[in-house]
Amino acid sequence: MTNEIERVLLTQDDIRRAMTRISHEILEQNRASSDLVLVGLQTRGVHIAKRLADSIERIEGFRPVVGTLDPRLWRDDPEVASGQPLLPSDIPEGVDGKPVVIVDDVLYTGRTIRAAMEALLDFGRASRIQLAVLVDRGHRELPIRPDFIGKNIPTARGERVQVRITEIDGDDAVVLGRED
């Protein structure tokens, strides 16, 4: 990894603007439904979901419920799944009959999202499930399509897309790296 060359794709301002736009889109499509639930996928998706909730609260005056989900046990590619500790999932009051937006940082193969949708079933029958991601880098392996996208970033498979979040990484940025 020492030879890695990094290129910044989204700056802190880019990310802020994208989040604001996504917030508006979510509100439009859900008609400002007050029982909206944002479910962030561990770990960065959780923080992105919280920021979207903040943003929605600023825009619309109500704060959607934010839940957390670690769908690792539902994955079909467990070599990724078993690599690190499982994190708790928590969706206050469940999702029965409510519109849910799954929130994650990067959409790639789609396998995480498939797992997340299955894991979500344990929390009730959502009235609809949508997907919001900060970055869509392509290379889908399943028929999954995001409803809200911060930025489409076509990539090669050998490239690495890294989303940095202040809450975890100390700053906000989306960076493209390549190992050579």
Added chain:
Amino acid sequence: MTNPTTAVGNNPAIETANGISDEGLVAPRQHLLDLDDLSAGEINDLLDSAEGMLEIAGRDNRKTPALRGKTIITMFFENSTRTRVSFEQAGKILGADVINVTASASSVSKGESLLNTVKTLQAMQIDALVVRHPHSGASYFISNHTDASVVNAGDGTHAHPTQSLLDLFTVRNHIGDMTGKKIAIVGDVLYSRVARSNILAFQKMGAEVTVSCPNTLIPDEWNLGSTLGDETGFGGLKLARNVDEAVDSADVVMALRIQQERQDAGHLPSLREYSDRWGINAQRMALANDGALLMHPGPMNEGVEISSEVAHGAQSVVEEQVRNGVAVRMAVLYTLCAPGKSTRIGNSESTSGDEA
């Protein structure tokens, strides 16, 4: 027990976010035989996972597909309903098929038969063997004769690593960082696999462990009133002169089951005298720190090593220990048996992955 370095190939920052240190490539662990070969980091990873597992185990619908298609066999050569059921439940919540084999050590009296039993099971393509056996080292022996992951559910008087993990988990949930905390273990140290594993485990987490028991129930080479040196393998362990000294200012008091056999073998004059001199009761708990936890690995002899009053009192976390047992064993089974773990090394580009 995890291999964090390549787990999420495109997103190394996650590792630090979760407090996982990057120590280079480590081969995935196949067995859990004791905690002595786990680093504090690995133990913390397991406990972190148990946190997530505890949430799942507490759901109304607690079935996950994580180990779907995996076969786990619990092989108990000693009776232990609570440990066996705990493993069984853990395996089932994770979606594995769990088969219970109970065999008395007498019907499998010779190692040849134990070997044959293991080889027979091995031929049925099992993924994990959870073994309880009255002989120390039995799970180590079995691990040399099977491709399955072996989990030591108690071997003789040697080790009981999942009990220690659940004890650590319980304590961590209450007092967080264990550095410098005082853990008092009172009971049969000589014959107790729980004592042995827990001494190593709590020391590994930075706690200061003191034991107290009759001089007949510690190894001959140990001396009451001393602190063990590193050459003993239990360096830093304090051997209290009496129970009050052990319990004094303790943050955790753990009473161990005392067996009737110890009296019969002459280790004790009587259980009554044991209760009088080493039993944990309200008076003795009062010597511990305010809010100290009272633990017992179960099953309890109430009135002998622990009084009913404190066993069911406010400081007792005995039931919590049992509840945590399932979550901890889920974390262990998942970490050892998750499909594909053997391909984890070097997978960074061949598999999908910047989705956390």
Added chain:
Amino acid sequence: MHLAARKLAITGGRVIDPAQGIDRVADVLISNGKIDEVTASSEWTMLDDYEVIDASGKIVSPGFVDLHTHLRDPGQEWKETIITGTRAAACGGFTTISAMPNTDPVQDSAAVVDDVVRRSAADGLVRVLPIGAISIGQKGKQLAPMGELADSGVIGFSDDGNPVADANLMRQALSYSVELGLPIINHAEDKKIGAGGVMSAGTVATRLGLAGVPAEAETAMVARDLHLADLTKARLHIPHISTVGSLVALRTAKDSGVDVTAEVTPHHLTLSDEWVYGLKGEVPAAVGSEAYDTNTKVNPPLRSRADVEAVIDALSEGLIDIIATDHAPHAATDKVCTYNEAAHGINVLETAFSSVFQLVDTGKISVVRLIESLTAGPAAILRKDLGSLKKGFSADVAIIDPGSKWIVNPEQLESKSVNSPLAGVELTGRVVTTIYQGETVFDLNASGVFSEAKQ
């Protein structure tokens, strides 16, 4: 060709014969199965008549004498037989071994002993001397017919494997043996103190969670036996002595004139209880799956490093008289199991010399004393014309290459069993040729054992 008439000259080797005080480069001349003489090469010219074995660079020793061998025959022939056991002996340089009586049936009657003697003479590659039981069935209740056994040629009495727990029976056995002039060889172990232990008590046992036998379980009974030997004025031979405490008691007894001798095994001289970790003596930070090495399970158990150092010193100074193998073959299934279930015993004959020769290489014992403890020492306890290259003695010779390195592979041993903790260990110094009654019974370079006479 009648081999007994063979004339053999072993030339140019360093001849070490402690019984005669010989340690010099010389030739050993053999004819008619007997030693003719040990002589300087310039002093004989009968070269044409002799078959010559060039032993230059090698050590030429009397054939080794073992006072403690378990041949398992009759009764457990799947572990070892007289045939395979004596082949193993020949490979190890032993030309005399002593068959312990814990067979099935036990060697507690003339009938059983006579059978062992007869079959050994017929099938054995080397000399087998029988040992009789102390008690009927080795049960420690009633004395075996010791007089009858003596008449059948036993060289001592032992219930080895079991101690004589009853102090009075031990007293009577010692007393009764006085008239016979034969030693009582009591496996010294107080089983009550041992309390079901499976290895030596101490740090290793504690870490492994294995029940430990304190050294005092041996020491206490050694002390008892020494007092009883003093009381009865009988001959006591202490087998496989292994503790510092036993040595203290032994020294006191010897100083006060008790008629006692003692043996130590190659494994108690070279392996400590740390070998139970399964890392060939290394101490691991964490117990690994190689631990609980059942091939280290033996009785008496492998002791602490302090005990090992003490028995080395005691052997070196002569407090311990001899080395005896306690060769105890066991079937694979007796060892492929948990440590508790594993049988006691180590397969020793073929590794014995090489393993103790390490002590010479590290300067802990002289090569002369080492060879004395394998030859003249045990022969003196037997009171037989063995263990020396004196004129007229049986031509029993072991030729040793002190620089030969080999890695122990139990599968390649002549013994029927493979229970050696030394598997994979490299040893230096090896018996390369063994001659018994003037016949070559083992020649490493001719790839193994042969005996034309027996075929």
